[in-house]
Amino acid sequence: MELLLAITLGILVSTSVYLMLDRNVLRFLFGLVLLSNAVNLLIFAGGRLTAGAPPLIAPGEYAPTGVVANALPQALVLTAIVIGFGLLAFTLALVYRTFMTLGTVNSDEMRIAEPMDDKDPGTGKPGPGRADPQHPATGQEAGL
Amino acid sequence: MSWLLVYPILIPVMTAVLCYLFRNTVAGRWISVAGTTALLLASLMLMSEVLDQGVLAAQMSNWDAPFGITLAADLLGGVMVVITAITGLATVIYSLSEIPERLERLGFHALLQTLLMGVCGAFLTGDLFNLYVWFEVMLISSFGLLVLGGTREQLDGGIKYVLLNLISTIMFLSGIGLLYGLTGTLNMADLHLAVRGVENTGLLTTIAVMFMVAFGVKAALFPLFFWLPASYHTPPVAVSAIFAGLLTKVGVYALIRMFTLVFDQDVGFTHTLLLWLAVVTMVTGVLGAAAMNDFRRILSFHIISQIGYMVLGLALYTPLGLMGAVFYLVHHIIVKANLFFVAGVAKRIAGSTDLARIGGLYAHAPLLAFLFLIPAFSLAGFPPLSGFWAKYVVVKAALDLEMWFVAGVSLAVGLLTIFSMTKIWGAAFWPAHPDGIKPRLSDLPVGDRVALMLPIVALAALTCIIGLFPEPFVQFAERAAGQLLDPTDYVTTVLGVQP
Structure with a gap:
């Protein structure tokens, strides 16, 4: 089992x-x-x-009896x-x-709180979206 | 059983209910202030009782340990509850001005009080599963506070914060399951005795590392910290401040508790691992801070770097090292919350937290500039402020063990801390505002000015007091470290028997 x-x-x-x-x-x-x-x-x-058995204690007892x-x-x-x-x-x-x-x-497209621009390299990790050609369309300007 | 142990949990939960019921009226926020003041009084009573009588323990519903849930307070737990209440009160007063009515109607104060309940519960519990429950209470209210208002930045940061923290709690829970399977108990004092009888020490070390990862995420240790800089700069400043002050420190507290009370079997492995994690955490945090250009984002990275010092104190595992860790915890909560408060005022009067868009604070708000310098210098470790003593003790502990490299790195990190603080000073305080605005404190309405500045002045005063009269605080930290390294008192009080 x-x-x-x-x-x-x-x-x-x-x-x-x-x-x-x-x-x-x-x-x-x-x-x-x-x-x-x-x-x-x-x-x-x-x-x-x-x-x-279910761990139930019989009335008047202090501990269950048998295997529970x-x-x-x-x-x-x-x-x-x-x-x-x-x-x-x-x-x-x-x-x-x-x-x-x-x-x-x-x-990858969630970069609003940490926009990737030159003066602000995000978390210090190389951003996975950096090589992504779609990246500029993800509205990083809107987050500023 | 001592009711004093229950009040720090009971008061916030009752305040939270009342705050929620009255959230649409002005009464709600004042109930929050009154409740947090009551919490502060209750925590001070608890602290004096612990100082007087040693470790306190209370068995819930009179189920004897290790079968029931135990609440216990030693010196570390007691002082953490006091500092939680102080930070909570400062945040509530600050939020009177900072939090708009719209968020109050959504239940801001109720969530804040639930957060305080979760934090106090985590500091006071003596049961591992109960600790998990308090972590969850804390988490769910922090999730709520983080995304309250629902701006784009908040949701973006919130997603990362929530998902990574959920992984950490799942890790914590599986650690609990395995530890229970191995020892058959979840009471921390009982675990202290039970782990000594475990034959499979390899599995025990594995479980220890699982706890290290789980609490490491909470405490923002390298390489598990990425949720923190992604989210801490997005919510309202009052929320940032209380998160920065308290939440990561709950992780550090849990690390200290578990790795002194339970996992002290294989110190050569676990604490050496913690040591190098601490060193890398310090360095990464401060380098991240040096690269940022936003007031609050710099401060967020500083949290990570400072967490390194606290964990370093624990990892050295000497009386002096643990004493430094305790001292550092208390000092850092005060200083960090205060820096976020200053950032909030700067945002309010100068219009932004982006360093490129603000300025002129020194010329037009010299009081704020002065109040920034106190916590900033304290964080970097300038004498005679609280941070100097905290750093001094930790570095001294490292030098005593002849760990020259570790001590050297921690001093260099202090230097880099000053570098990023000068960056804030050089951009936000010294030059004129780029838009020609004159950021004056006197432009704020009187009520706002009091609510915003009172917590900053009070916390700065506390930093100075600890710095100028360190003797009682150092002695206290020494006693707390003694209790951590020799938990006989804790174990006997909780279990009610001689080990």
């Missing part, structure tokens, strides 16, 4: 990395969704996979799912709003 989960995790992570390498911000976001689900599974597997499933990872995963859902909903709305405002979801 652990092996199956490990393989699933590997596939999920590699798919998400592939998606996150894309310049399309929306694809990047889908990669993040996959990755956060992979991590949820990881926490679940980290708590050991035991086939046991580990409840803590489930609580952690539940919290992480809720938080992740909220964050991803926000991010999806942000990407949509950015698309409506900037007219692009291509991360």
Whole structure:
């Protein structure tokens, strides 16, 4: 069972990395969704996979009897799912709003906050858009 | 259990609710001011209690550690909450003038208070998963603040900030999952004991590096800092200032906490890695700052370079080094927020933050020029300001270990810091304004002038006080570093037993 989960995790992570390498911000976001689900599974597997009864304590007792499933990872995963859902909903709305405002979801064309001109070489990285012939049309003047 | 530990979280959340309910009226902003003042008082009470009685701990819902969620405050946690409250209050007062009513109606003050809650929670929690939750609280409110208003620059910077920070939290979460799988506990004090029994030390070091990457993104360490200069200059100045002051420092705090309390097994590997990351972070940050031509973008790169000094203090892992890191954290939050405030006033009266488009501030607003010089010189490390002592301690710690190269680099970085500060001075303050405008503070309405200048004067005064009377602050940092290096007190207080 652990092996199956490990393989699933590997596939999920590699798919998400592939998606996150894309310049399309929306694809990047889908990669993040996959990755956060992979991590949820990881926490679940980290708590050991035991086939046991639900961790319920009988009335009058202080501890459960017999083999019970580990409840803590489930609580952690539940919290992480809720938080992740909220964050991803926000991010999806942000990407949509950015698309409506900037007219692009291509991360190479998003240079408004850090325009590339001579006196201002951006982050210090060689900009990926520098060799792009379409680059001058991406409205860097409008961002000034 | 001590209620003092709960107030720094409870007060901001209640203020946030009230601010949201009254966001359409003038009452909203004054509730925000009152709530942050209450937060400052509560944090000072907490601090005096910690100074008095040592480490404080409270078990939520009376679930004993390590099963429940623990809140704990040692000297470092306590002082970080105090400095959060101070920066928060300064920002709220500043935003009375700077934030337009349109943004207030969108819930600016509620988001700001939620941010303060998240930051205070992160400083006070004693549970790793709870730390993740506070990080998320902090993140979602910072996302909101960053893009509030929705200009093109904000959305562009916001996308990068949000996506890269989400990767960091996912990394953090997977580190938590693996650490739980390895040790079976998430209580930090309990982890301190549990990691000693771990046989698979290789996996433990791997997890340590995962945490290093996760917190490294938050703290803007090289080569994980690219979200910071992409976004910090885009939101309103009040937002920039509180981000610059607090957010990256939460990352540094988390690094210090985890790499003194939990991951002190393989210091030879993890802390050496941190050391070189710190050195490269310093250099990259200051070179980036030297290349910029915008007031706020220069300051953003300075954050990165200064983060290097703090992490250097941690990486040296000597009492003196950690003492420097603690001192540096406190000093830098004050100074950095203040520089952003000055940039905001310059933008207000001179019309821009682009250095090519402003000028004349020295001739027409000498008070502002003077108040710029205090934090700027402090940042670069001029005596007798707070930055001098912070740098002195860190460099001394490096020299004591005979790390000549590291000490030399950190001194050279200080010199380059001055270079980029002279760049700001030479473009914004000294020459006449290119459009012939005379940027005068007296042109601002009286109310605006008070709200804008009060935080700047107060923070500058604090810088001078720390600089001129460093003795109590140095002693405090020394005690805090002692607690970090020997966490017996922390562990016994949280777990309630002898280790």
